[in-house]
Amino acid sequence: MSTVRKHYVKVFDEELDKLKSSVSRMAQIADMQLLNVMEALRRMDHGLAESVIDTDEGVDHIEYSVENLCIELLARMQPLAGDLRLITTTLKIITDLDRISDYSIDIALRIRQLSTPLPETVYTRLSEMASLSREMLRSAVQAYVSGRLDELEDEIVKREERVDDLFHEFVAHPLNGFGEETVSHLNVVSAVLVSKYLERIADHCVNIASRVYYAVEGRRVNLNVRIRHGLVRA
Amino acid sequence: MVMDPKIEVKELSVSYGSKPVLKHVSLTVPREEITAIIGPSGCGKSTLIKALNRMVELVPGAKVTGQVLLDGRDIYGPGIDPVEIRRKMGMVFQKPNPFPMSIYDNVAFGLRILGLGDRRKLDKSVEESLIRANLWEETKDRLKENALSLSGGQQQRLCIARALATHPEVLLLDEPASALDPISTARVEDLLKDLKSEVTIVLVTHNMQQAIRVSDRTGFMLLGELVEFNGTAKLFEHPSDERTEAYITGKFG
Numbered sequence: 001m002s003t004v005r006k007h008y009v010k011v012f013d014e015e016l017d018k019l020k021s022s023v024s025r026m027a028q029i030a031d032m033q034l035l036n037v038m039e040a041l042r043r044m045d046h047g048l049a050e051s052v053i054d055t056d057e058g059v060d061h062i063e064y065s066v067e068n069l070c071i072e073l074l075a076r077m078q079p080l081a082g083d084l085r086l087i088t089t090t091l092k093i094i095t096d097l098d099r100i101s102d103y104s105i106d107i108a109l110r111i112r113q114l115s116t117p118l119p120e121t122v123y124t125r126l127s128e129m130a131s132l133s134r135e136m137l138r139s140a141v142q143a144y145v146s147g148r149l150d151e152l153e154d155e156i157v158k159r160e161e162r163v164d165d166l167f168h169e170f171v172a173h174p175l176n177g178f179g180e181e182t183v184s185h186l187n188v189v190s191a192v193l194v195s196k197y198l199e200r201i202a203d204h205c206v207n208i209a210s211r212v213y214y215a216v217e218g219r220r221v222n223l224n225v226r227i228r229h230g231l232v233r234a
Numbered sequence: 235m236v237m238d239p240k241i242e243v244k245e246l247s248v249s250y251g252s253k254p255v256l257k258h259v260s261l262t263v264p265r266e267e268i269t270a271i272i273g274p275s276g277c278g279k280s281t282l283i284k285a286l287n288r289m290v291e292l293v294p295g296a297k298v299t300g301q302v303l304l305d306g307r308d309i310y311g312p313g314i315d316p317v318e319i320r321r322k323m324g325m326v327f328q329k330p331n332p333f334p335m336s337i338y339d340n341v342a343f344g345l346r347i348l349g350l351g352d353r354r355k356l357d358k359s360v361e362e363s364l365i366r367a368n369l370w371e372e373t374k375d376r377l378k379e380n381a382l383s384l385s386g387g388q389q390q391r392l393c394i395a396r397a398l399a400t401h402p403e404v405l406l407l408d409e410p411a412s413a414l415d416p417i418s419t420a421r422v423e424d425l426l427k428d429l430k431s432e433v434t435i436v437l438v439t440h441n442m443q444q445a446i447r448v449s450d451r452t453g454f455m456l457l458g459e460l461v462e463f464n465g466t467a468k469l470f471e472h473p474s475d476e477r478t479e480a481y482i483t484g485k486f487g
Contacts, residue, residue, distance in 0.1 A: 008390035012484070076441055080470050080482045218472030 246300035270449035287323035324397030330389035331383035367395035382389025
């Protein structure tokens, strides 16, 4: 096991710690947004949905400050090797986190369109997709902060496969779970759209995990491609 | 593995008296590429570069073992003329050191030593060398002026022109830009990139960003040993050795 080394320039260590803290904070907000929007969806709670939308500005603010810090560190410290990989990875990760946040906002906006609550069986599948995505997000960000990969790849792969399966079920059988009563077309479409947003959130979590591999080990690992068993993505 | 290297260093060790300075260094320098050597002060990088053209033998008490092959021939082998080696391997030092004579005479100096006396041929060679060193336009109307009237950056390019005049096969540069301002440094670096298609270049530098900008391969030295030698992009993005990572990221512990 390699020794933990510190930079001769102490302030560099402090600023890298600050970078990681900010990314961690941004991830916590994105996680909370997803948790809250799914609760809003379950209860048709428009007030809670609006509060999720209101947090968008805060997420953008953190993204800009992290981006500025990265640029400053690149210019001032001229980092190399592991430090350079960490900073460039951070620039990519905050974009993924911002997109995750944006999709939660999209779900919140969708809630405005619903005429009635979604059937419980439909919501349960969507909720499972959200929970799996939140677990992936937490694992990936934990690996980014600690610099340790542990079982990250396995944790990500199995969860993303399940999210994919659930999404494809929504696309292939959109009426599943809506029962025999008159179905609101808007609700069916909304359910499929929400499943799409959650599938994209999962993809961004996988992106984050893949990028962390580059930051820590310097190798490119495309977990998405592995998960799709070598199928080429457009 | 480098096929048909210009220089091959095999188990090269140098000591000054009883003090070992280079320890079993082995590396290959590809043709028509820029190879950079980096490392902290006292790591042996200047000794290595001086060993490449036998200048290290001028240090009292220096002892050299191992081989340095130039085009497959050991330059320390029996019957090899060190002066001829130093003609083939031109050297430029950290501090510009133009001779206290005219710009023209600086460049022509080595050619005259080699016996070139024909004025027209000298004129042509001086012009060609100054063109190759990107200094002709700045000096063509003042060739008779004393070289010491040039700026620091111009003096260093003059030293490069002087080295190029004798048509070396290799150019060895020991921190050639460390005494220069950023613009002069950029011009020297540009010059090296232009020259590498004609001459193999080995560059010792403290400046890691310079190594990244100009070199194709980089070697990291520490305490007389060559720790890592790799493609420049690979070494600086993802070094194989922890000591290399620690040095280039400025870490200790």
